[in-house]
Amino acid sequence: MASEVAAVVNRCESGKESQSLDLSECGLMSVPDAIFHLMRETTVLKCDLSRNQLKKLPSKVAIKFKDIVEFNASNNQLSTLADDFGQLKSLTHLNLSTNNIEMVPEAIYNMSSLIHLDLCNNNICEFSASKLLEMKSLKIVNLENNPLTSDCFYLLSNLNNVEVKLSAR
Template sequence: MRPLFGNDITNTSNNNNNSGNGNNDDDSNNNNSRQNTIIDRLTQNGATPVAHIAGKGIIRVVTRCEDAKENSNLDLSECSLIQVPDAVYHLMRHTELKSCDLSGNVITKIPPKFAVKFNLITELNLSNNQMAKLPDELSDLASLESLDISHNSFLSLPPVVFKMKKLKKLNANTNKIIEIDFDMLDVENNSLELVDLRFNPLTGICYDILKAAKVNFKIELSERQKEEWEDLDI
């Protein structure tokens, strides 16, 4: 079995400051006690922690997983994750999630098994990460209605989003999208209501076609700034 967290969290330093009064020592002892309790609990459940576990990071992630068991909304935003830790799937294995927020991390990819483990979610927020593609297996998110992939590194719209039959809102603003596959946009058997493509470096031709596109959903575009060379007579 692979380590529980370890490489899954980028911030592995535990910045305890030993200077100052005795209260700092008490706080440090309390945090260490809580961390040890969490590690012991996970070990009893069959998970394997690493020797130098990710301090505050693991506590944050596990605490939010515990909260998700109560409200069915998993919020792992701003956790310095480079991927979804295997331990998250372990902790949430008996919970039917409604939403998952992975925004504000440094995640580069979503594994295919994500759709298997969390196939009932209706909202997925992947914004403000470092992703450039999504796996085809995410089409198994059959209940997904809202997907946010804004502020990433996508060069085009992931084809899988047009295979999500119940998807209503797709936020893809602030990426690096230059061209759009218009054959994908011309899909009638989906539930799309809104596609947000603002703040992408679309080519002039692509922008004009999107502006005039006759599709059964709204396409949001920001005003395009022409490059200087586009006004030159060649």
């Protein structure tokens, strides 16, 4: 346990210089408040929380790291995303692949600078094509390996202004 805590502290310290917080594969079941204290005077542009055991991301991540450009929370056990994540106005890349997401979190539709969205390997059946079209900056959406309904698959596969990656039927 002490070595895991030391590893997280060391990664926070190295993230201060690079403005990139890499807490991937740390065995995290939650995001410790100590991280926000350690990174309090740092602008975090990249955050990697992948390959942990997170079931939930606190709003505090979006509030404290408001300038984040790239966020990776893949390979966790997330089912949703707090509404505050929709306030991330600089976020261009979001990876929530390989989680337990069944419905696309509403916060995603509010991310005004999002270019690349990865939601592959989840449990998503529906995705609002109309809301997707309202996301003017979005260029690529990966929805491979999701149980999309036939209607949703058809609508998404016929979009022209966004590259939607879908699994073959």
